[in-house]
Amino acid sequence: MSLNNYFVPGYGISRTVIQGEIRYFCGPDAIVRPYVHQGRDGFLVTTAGAPLTKEQIEDLKIASHQYEQRQAERNGDEWYVNRPVPVAQKSRNN
Structure with missing residues (x-):
């Protein structure tokens, strides 16, 4: 049994x-x-099986979208709102 390796772009x-x-x-x-x-x-x-089809990759993207939405709702965050996040930064004195 031979294994196949292939790359799937991660966007979405x-x-x-x-x-x-x-x-x-x-x-x-x-x-x-x-x-x-x-x-x-x-x-x-x-995998030793067949590679993912385009349809399966689209299914993964849909499931990912739903997962991310549930995670945001669970955390009380607004869904994919691009807003500033406060980050503590040390001041640099040169």
Whole structure:
């Protein structure tokens, strides 16, 4: 049994979702890990099964969107609102 490795661009895909769903799509021995390919963030999938189809990747993006929305609601945050976040910074005295 030979294993296939391939890159899946990470844009729109939650790490939690792809790690939870990869075995459903690619078989029980499939694994996924964060990976950077040619400067692009994404995931390296290793499986003996068939690679993800475009439809499956779209399903992962939809599930990721729903997951992120539930997480934001659970934390009491507004959904994907780009607002300033206070960060404590040390003053630099030169």
